[in-house]
Structures are given as structure tokens and as C-alpha cells.
Amino acid sequence: MSHIGKLLPFLLLIVGVTITYAQVPENDNRCLDCHSNSTQLAALTEQPERFHIPSDFKDQSVHNEINCIGCHADPGGYPHPEVLGLLQCGNCHKNESEDYLSGPHGNPLTVSLELAPKCGDCHNVHLIRKSSNVLSKVHVKNEAKTCTQCHEIKDQKRNILNITNRVDYDIPNRTIKKGIHFFNSKISDNSNLLTCSRCHGVHSLSEKIGKNWLNDYLIEADFCGECHTSETISFKGNLHFSQKISSLNGNISLTCTDCHQEHLISNDKYQYNEEKSAGQMTGKCLECHQSVRISGKFAQVAKGHSPNIDSFHGASSIGGDLFFSDCSSCHGIHELNSYTGRDKEEVKLDIIAKCGTCHPNAAANFVSSPVHMAQGELLDSEESIARYIFLALIVTMISLIVLSIIGDFYKLYLRKKN
Amino acid sequence: MSSETPKRYIRFQKPVVIQHYILMLSVLGLMFSGYMLYSIKSAETGFDPTDYFSYSLWEQIHIWFGILLGLTILWHFLYILFTLYGHSDFLHILPNKSDLKSLIGLGFRKSVIKKRRFGLQEKLTYWIIGVYLILMVITGLLQYANVYTVNYISRSLYIYIDGFHGMYGLLMGIILTVWHLYSIFLKPGRFPGTLSWWDGKISSEEMNRYQEARGEITDESDTGTGNPG
Structure with a gap:
């Protein structure tokens, strides 16, 4: 005992x-x-x-050590109470919960409680896998699909249009997946795929460029520069990024996504959006540079540039040729060479060298013509005179032919008369 | 040989007929491809040829038709220089005093017209279209070699070259073609047209009209009445 x-x-x-x-x-x-x-x-x-x-x-599930009442209130026997109470993920995930509530997804000021995306919408409610698990809804390969559950406007109650009335928040899954950052053979490691959360953050959507990005273009350039270092260094040195422009333009300067777009960043070097044309860069530049108002605001002379569609270069690029000359051929892309204010002889030599890359025999006279024609400028000069001469020639030709035809019929008349 | 078969007399030699065929083909091809190139550059036409081919391909099509035209013109020069008929025809189509009289008489002096192998209108057609085509070929070559061209000529001159070979050239070509087609098919006394462009031969009726037409007989058994030019 x-x-x-x-x-x-x-x-x-x-x-x-x-x-x-x-x-x-x-x-x-x-x-x-x-x-x-x-x-x-x-x-x-x-x-x-x-x-x-x-x-x-x-x-x-990552929660395999937590039993049901760890998340749910104890329902007692059956029938259960009408409401068991909301799941309180934040009891354990405090930081994530705070981030979520401060961001657009969880802030009641931006979205109603009923329509707001909840933890389970992205993570699943019960079958919560690790984000490294390829079956997880937040795995890098599935993240775009998860986000576009709501952000792709479909015929469903919880689409972004119903929730926010913002069409620009419509990001189709296929658009993201067509982009170079999602599908890039050079990125062998899945963890390096640039999916939604890499730019927008996870819970608060503010870690990177999701928050205040409109007012702080530096954030965006810096973020892209994490990988695209040389481009960003070049870009930060150019006029588009300069303080002069940013201060004139309400602290908003051009930044990466203004030309490359946010979501559909194509694999094609020259294809800046989903249009078929290879001449998109010219169109992109002309969005601002064709405007006399914008040119006047930022340049020394208010001079809207005509589309180079009027030239062989323009027609060739708009016509779908992949070998063509556009704005970047002379000005570069990120470094953006400017010829304004430079010595004329130096500029001339520079332009001859630029033209010479495609036209090896180009000489001084080749580049003596104005490069950019302001709107209406051509019609006031030689081309206008040429046009009048040719029109006069055509009118004369038609008149002579008409006279000849009248003569033929008059002869017929005389013959019949005799 | 049926005696009912209408007699047809050779007016143009085979080389001339073939040259005319190639000329037709190349001019139509050049007009079409030229219009396509213009449409790419101008939104006025409301038509986008790049739905079918790229600008470069349209340009290549245009260039190859241009080469065909250039070769045809070269052949025509050689034909004039080194063949008897070509030389003779060229001498006949050269402007002379009779043409001046005819022009002064506005083409109503029948006695002058009847003695010639080519009428005033035919001569005008040949020379105007010939000069026009040669100018189009030259301006086309200058545009093709634009780097060399622009190195040596002024911007103004290049604009004239560009304008002549471009839309205005196309318009002139269309006007001349319409005039030419009118002369062949619709002109009073010629309607519904001659088939001389088809095989180089003319009917007896046309033979009588062209007093000086070459009178080679198509059927060797037929003595014919033609008068070799």
C-alpha cells in the first residue's frame, strides 16, 4: 500500500x-x-x-494544433446558438490584424463590413496552408488569382466595382499573368515572382507603393530600382524626374508606371501596352509632348510636336515594323538625352551620330532639317507651296483633259452635221 | 479559213503589246501599293492596310512593282534603239509640224490627221504618260536612296520630290489613266472600244481610220490592203 x-x-x-x-x-x-x-x-x-x-x-492546416473552440466560441450542444461570434484571428495575429484594420481592406471607412475581404477570403477559413505551400491561396503562384477574386470585375456580388465603384481597380487575372513580372522564364525561383503583395504589401497594403503612391513617386522608382538599378539611376537623372518638373507639377513627376503600366508590363521591349502596334512609345511620349499647353509649361518654348506618323519612321513603327526609329532612338529611354540649351554644333554632331546608327552615310545636310515639326509649321512653309503647285498642276491637267473630251464630242457633232 | 472571219491588221508589234501589258500591271500595282502606303501614313482614308501587311511589306511590294516598271521602260528604250519597228514607231510618234498645225486647229483639220500613223491625242498620251512615268521612277529612286538624296539636296527640293511621288503623283496617275481609258474605250467614234491593246491588231474599220497603220496581214493567205508604215 x-x-x-x-x-x-x-x-x-x-x-x-x-x-x-x-x-x-x-x-x-x-x-x-x-x-x-x-x-x-x-x-x-x-x-x-x-x-x-x-x-x-x-x-x-497550419492550425493543426488548435482545436475548434480555439477560434470558435464553444457552441455547447446542438442546436447551436444563432451566432457563435466572429472569428478573432487577431487574438493571436495581432500585428496582422492591426495592419489589416488600418488598410483599405479592413478600414470601415473604405469598405462595408459585409463586403470587406476577411482573413478567410485570402487564407481560407479552415484549410489554412503555409504560404510556401503551392496549394495555398497566398502562394506566389496563386496570389494573383486570389486577389482577382474581387479585383476582377465578374458577375458576382463581391467584385470591386460593387464595393468601391472604382473601375480602375479592375485588374483581370489574365492581365497580371501576361506581364513579364509574373511569367518570366529568367525567374526560376518562385519566391522572386513579382506578384500583388510584392508591390502592394500584404495586410495593410502600404508596405511598398500601395500607400500614398500618387504623392510619392520616389517610392515607386525606388521600389522598381531594387531590381532595375541602372534604369532607375538613369531615370532619376533625367528631366522627367527632376525637381523642376516635380515642383511645377504638384510634386508629381513621371515615374516608372506612367510608361510601363502597373500590371501589364509586357515582355516585349517596345510594347508598352496590349495594343498590337510596335510604335507605342511614340504615342506614349506624344500623350504629353503633343500638347502645346504641357510643352509650354515645362519647355522653354510652347511647341506641340506633331506625331512622327507623318514621317517614314512613324509610318514604319505604326505599321507594325519591329525595326524602326522612335523618340527613344535619339533621346534614349531612361537617361533621356535633352538637346535643349546645348551648343548647336555639338547637338548637330550628336544627331548625325544618332542617325548614323541606322543610316551610315548620313552627312551634315541630312540632319539640317528641323527634327520636330510643330503643329501647322509644315503647312506654312515649303510643303504648303509644294501643295499649291501640285494642285495647280492637277487642275490644269484635268482642265486640258476636259477640253480634249469636249473637242471630241464637238467633232462628232460636226461630223454628224455634215 | 472562213471568208467570214473579220480581217485584223497588226498595228502594234508583239513586244509593244507585251510592254503595254507589263506597264498596265506595274502601274496598277504601284497605284494600289502606293495608296496603301499613303493610308498607313494618313488617317484620312479611314483604312488601315497594316491589318494585312506591315509597312515594310507594303513598301517592298511597291518597290518590286517599281522595279518592274523601270525594267519595262528600259526594255522600251532598247526596243526603240535597236529594232526597226521600234525605231520607226518612235520617229512616227515624235512631235512634228503637223502636230503643231493640228494643235492650232484643235484637232479639227482632218486632212492633217489622216496622213499620220499616230494622232495628236495618241502622241500627247504617249509623251505625257511617258514623261510622268520617268519622273515617277526617278523620284521613286531618289526616295529609295533618301539618305544620299537628303545629303545632297535641300529640304525644299526633297519636299517637292516627296510630294510629286506621293499623293499628288498618285492623283496624276489616276487622272491620266482615266483619260487614257476614255481615249481607248469611250471616245466618240471608238465606243465600245478597240482591242488593239489586247493583241496589237485592229479591224478593217479601224484600219480605214488609221490610214497609216501598218498593214501586215494576220492571215498569210489574205492579201490584205494594209500599207506597211
Whole structure:
């Protein structure tokens, strides 16, 4: 007895611990008895799919050590109370919860509680896998699809148009996947794919360029510069990025996405959007440079540039040729050479060299003509005179032909008369 | 040989007929491809030829038709220089005093017209279209070698070259073609047209009209009445 008496507290401890730990699976099993049984659920509720939980969900869930009432309030017996209470992920994930509530997805000022995306919408409710798991909804390969559940405007209640009335938030999944950053054979490591959260952040959507990006173009350039270092260094030295322009333009200067777009950043070097044409760069530059108002604001002389479609270079590029000359051929892309204010002879030599890359025999006279024609400038000069001469020639030709035809008929008349 | 077969007399030699065929083909091809190139550069036409071919390909098509035209003109020069008929025809189509009289008489002096192998209108057509085509070929070559051209000529001159070979050239070509087609098919007394462009031969009726037409007989058994020019 004495041995038993000595061992009793120890045995009781073992039994107690065993019972305590055994309760966890037992409780979960009690829940799953009904919630993993579709037939039984169908008999108990009108929404069996909503309450169905796969019996093996814990095998793959990161929460496999938490039992049901770790997240749900204890429902007691059946029937359960009408409302069990909201899941409180933030009880454990405090930082993520705070970020979420401060960001556009969780802030009640930006989105109603009913339509707001909740934790489970991105992470799943029960089957919560690690983000490194390729089956996870937040795995880099699945992230775009998860975000476009709402951000792609589809015929569903919870699409971004219904929630925010902002069409520009419509980002089709296919658009993202067509972009170079999502599908790039050079990126062998999935973790380096540039998906939504790499730019917009995760919970608060403010880590990178999601927050205040409109007012802080530096953030965007710096972010792109993490990988595109040389381009960003060149870009930061050019006029588009200079303080002069930014201060004149309400602290908003051109930045990477103004030319490259945000989501569909194409693999094609010259294709800046999904249009077929290879001459998009010219069109992109002319969006601003064709405007006399904008030119006048930023340049020394208010002079809107005509589209180079009037030249062979323009026609060739708009016509779909991949070998062509556009704005970047002389001005560069990110470094943006400017010829304004430079010595004329130096500029001339520079332009001859630029032209010479495609036209090896170009000489001084080749580049003596004005490069950019302001709107209406051509019509006031030689071309206008040429046009009048040719029109006069054509009118004369037509007149002579008409006279000749009249003569033919007059001869016919005389012949018949005689 | 049926005696009912209408007699047809050779007016143009085969080389001339073939040259005319190639000329037709190349001019039509050049007009079409030229219009396509113009449409790419101008939104006025409301038509985008790049739906079918790129600018470069349209340009290549235009260049190859241009080469065909250039070769035809070269052949025509050689034909004039080194063949009897070509030389003779060229001498006949050269402007002379009779043409001046005819021009002064506005083409109503029948006695002058009847003695010639080519009428005033035919001569005008030949020389105007000939000069026009040669100018188009030259301006086309200058545009093709634009780097060399622009190195040596002024911008103004290049604009004239560009204008002549471009839309205005196309318009002139269309006007001349319409005039030429009128002369062949619609002109009073010629309607519904002659088939001389088809095989180089003319009917008896046309033969009588062209007093000086070459009278080679198509059927050797037929003595014919033609008068070799």
C-alpha cells in the first residue's frame, strides 16, 4: 500500500494529463462528426456546403494544433446558438490584424463590413496552408488569382466595382499573368515572382507603393530600382524626374508606371501596352509632348510636336515594323538625352551620330532639317507651296483633259452635221 | 479559213503589246501599293492596310512593282534603239509640224490627221504618260536612296520630290489613266472600244481610220490592203 500511496499522486497526474490532452481531439471529433458529414449536414441545415469541413483539414492546416473552440466560441450542444461570434484571428495575429484594420481592406471607412475581404477570403477559413505551400491561396503562384477574386470585375456580388465603384481597380487575372513580372522564364525561383503583395504589401497594403503612391513617386522608382538599378539611376537623372518638373507639377513627376503600366508590363521591349502596334512609345511620349499647353509649361518654348506618323519612321513603327526609329532612338529611354540649351554644333554632331546608327552615310545636310515639326509649321512653309503647285498642276491637267473630251464630242457633232 | 472571219491588221508589234501589258500591271500595282502606303501614313482614308501587311511589306511590294516598271521602260528604250519597228514607231510618234498645225486647229483639220500613223491625242498620251512615268521612277529612286538624296539636296527640293511621288503623283496617275481609258474605250467614234491593246491588231474599220497603220496581214493567205508604215 505504501508503494501505491507513494505512486498515487504520480498516477493521478498521468491520468489527468492524459484526459486533458485526450479532450482536444475528442472535442474536434465531436464537431467533425457532423461537420464533415455532408449527409448529416444536409439534414440539419439549409446551407450544408457552408458548414462543411473536410475531416482531414487539420493534416494540412497550419492550425493543426488548435482545436475548434480555439477560434470558435464553444457552441455547447446542438442546436447551436444563432451566432457563435466572429472569428478573432487577431487574438493571436495581432500585428496582422492591426495592419489589416488600418488598410483599405479592413478600414470601415473604405469598405462595408459585409463586403470587406476577411482573413478567410485570402487564407481560407479552415484549410489554412503555409504560404510556401503551392496549394495555398497566398502562394506566389496563386496570389494573383486570389486577389482577382474581387479585383476582377465578374458577375458576382463581391467584385470591386460593387464595393468601391472604382473601375480602375479592375485588374483581370489574365492581365497580371501576361506581364513579364509574373511569367518570366529568367525567374526560376518562385519566391522572386513579382506578384500583388510584392508591390502592394500584404495586410495593410502600404508596405511598398500601395500607400500614398500618387504623392510619392520616389517610392515607386525606388521600389522598381531594387531590381532595375541602372534604369532607375538613369531615370532619376533625367528631366522627367527632376525637381523642376516635380515642383511645377504638384510634386508629381513621371515615374516608372506612367510608361510601363502597373500590371501589364509586357515582355516585349517596345510594347508598352496590349495594343498590337510596335510604335507605342511614340504615342506614349506624344500623350504629353503633343500638347502645346504641357510643352509650354515645362519647355522653354510652347511647341506641340506633331506625331512622327507623318514621317517614314512613324509610318514604319505604326505599321507594325519591329525595326524602326522612335523618340527613344535619339533621346534614349531612361537617361533621356535633352538637346535643349546645348551648343548647336555639338547637338548637330550628336544627331548625325544618332542617325548614323541606322543610316551610315548620313552627312551634315541630312540632319539640317528641323527634327520636330510643330503643329501647322509644315503647312506654312515649303510643303504648303509644294501643295499649291501640285494642285495647280492637277487642275490644269484635268482642265486640258476636259477640253480634249469636249473637242471630241464637238467633232462628232460636226461630223454628224455634215 | 472562213471568208467570214473579220480581217485584223497588226498595228502594234508583239513586244509593244507585251510592254503595254507589263506597264498596265506595274502601274496598277504601284497605284494600289502606293495608296496603301499613303493610308498607313494618313488617317484620312479611314483604312488601315497594316491589318494585312506591315509597312515594310507594303513598301517592298511597291518597290518590286517599281522595279518592274523601270525594267519595262528600259526594255522600251532598247526596243526603240535597236529594232526597226521600234525605231520607226518612235520617229512616227515624235512631235512634228503637223502636230503643231493640228494643235492650232484643235484637232479639227482632218486632212492633217489622216496622213499620220499616230494622232495628236495618241502622241500627247504617249509623251505625257511617258514623261510622268520617268519622273515617277526617278523620284521613286531618289526616295529609295533618301539618305544620299537628303545629303545632297535641300529640304525644299526633297519636299517637292516627296510630294510629286506621293499623293499628288498618285492623283496624276489616276487622272491620266482615266483619260487614257476614255481615249481607248469611250471616245466618240471608238465606243465600245478597240482591242488593239489586247493583241496589237485592229479591224478593217479601224484600219480605214488609221490610214497609216501598218498593214501586215494576220492571215498569210489574205492579201490584205494594209500599207506597211
